[in-house]
Amino acid sequence: MKTIKRLCVSVICVLAAGNLFAQDPLFTQFNFTPTYLNPSLAGTGRNNLRLSAVTKVQWFNLYKPYKYFSGGADLSIYDDYQRNILNLGLNVNHSSRGYLSNTGINGIVGRSFGTSNEDCSKWFLSLALQAGINFSRVNPDQFLFIDQLDQTGITGNASQVDLFKTFNSKSYFDFASGFVFTYSDFMLGGAVHHLNQPNASFNGKPEDGKIPRKVTGHLSYRYETQTLTIKPTVIGQVQGNTNVFTVGALIDYYEFPIEFGLWYRNAVGLANNNAFCVGVTWKWGEAKTVTSRTKEYSNRIGLSYDADIIRPGLNTTHGSLEFGIQKDVIINNNNYCPTSTTGICNYRFPWEFF
Incomplete structure (x- = not known):
């Protein structure tokens, strides 16, 4: 009976597919996924090429946890004067x-700007556009419908319900854009995803599956002491009826190759989901970088845990x-400080805030 209940709950979740796909993960x-947060962060890594990946398992206690x-x-390309051109x-x-499953493949094109004086000033600007295609699929083979049940339980007969069989x-196209601006020890960024508000409905009805635009704003600061x-x-996101507010900090130690993260997230509209996160x-691999005169670590791995404290709660979800x-x-070892003709930069690159 527990299996039947869980399967029935899964059917209810699928019937709410429009709401599920209307909210981005x-x-x-x-x-660890900067271009997912903001496409304008493409080409703003420590070196010419940055490879990133992150995976998440959400709510272990579900019959089929979200994954x-x-x-x-992302790649940055410079001209003969070490200035960014693409x-x-x-x-x-x-x-x-x-x-329900969804796969999106996106391409990003952008450019970074600074001053072309002998020495760069304190500001840095990056703009980008993103275009991609998404593929969504629902697997109805494991659904359990009312005509497959009787007083003794599951009959084993095929269902006559034509839900999602046709x-x-x-598949649909999707577009996004963004910017990131740094000045001194501050970084400000913004992005808009789903600019074209594509229709993700399986039956093709726009009123059922129109993905609302996601507007993201983020503000970061870098504070240095003698030891860390x-x-x-601060990150704010608005998508449809959902508002997500995230605040926290990364703490980087000089003497140890370790960085800690502490975060709090409040998702109003997602049943007022609140979570504390630690990472x-x-x-x-400490080595030279092309965007600064200091040596930096070129490899990193990270692990984080989210504990839902209110709705649905940690006892229900077991966290994420x-x-x-x-x-x-480094692709071109001759690059120093893009956008500067002398290789001397006063501004901070976006990676210095992450």
């Missing part, structure tokens, strides 16, 4: 929510777990 370790993945690569990015996202897949660097960040990142990995690669 949230990643606590956004630093998410985001991974990609940023490119590729991002692949996949989500599995019960019997329209069980969907504190990098607080740890291990770094290795994320694992991220990132690598920065």
Whole structure:
């Protein structure tokens, strides 16, 4: 009977597919998937090429836990004067929510700007556009409908319900844009996803599956002491009736290749879901970077845990777990400080806030 109840709950969740796909997944370790947060972060890594990936298992106690993945690569290209002329990015996202799955493949093109004086000033600007295609699918083979039950339980007969048998897949184009601006020790960014508000409905009715635009704003600060660097960040996201507010900080120690993260998230509209998040990142491979005169770690892996404290609660969900990995690669060893003709920069690159 427990299996029947769980399967029935799954059917109810699938019937609410429009609401599920109307809300984009949230990643606590956004630093391991920067272009998912904001496409304008493409080409703003420590070196010419950055490889990133993060995976998430949400709510272990569900019959089929939600699973998410985001991974990609971004590249910065410079001219003979070491000034940025083009940023490119590729991002692949996949989500599995019960019997619903979605895969998106996105390409990013952008450019970073600074001053062309002898020495760069304190500001840095990056703009980008993103275009991609998404593939959604629902698997009805494991559904359990009312005509497959009798007084003794499951009959084993095939259902005559034509739910999702005819329209069980969907593809659509999707577009986004963003900007990121740094000045001194501050970074401000913004992005709009689903600019065209694509129709993700399986039956093709726009009123059932129109994805609302997601508007993201984020603000970061970098504070340095003699022993550590504190990098607080505030992220606000609005999508349809859902407002998500995230605040926290990354704490980076100089003497140890370890970075800690502490976060609080309030998701109004998602049943007022509140969560505390903790994470740890291990770094290795200290080497030269093309965007600064200091040596930085070129490899990092991170693990984080989200504990839902209110609705649905930790006892119900058992929380969520994320694992991220990132690598920065030097392609052109002659590059120094893009947008500067002298190789001397006063501004901070976006990666310095993550």
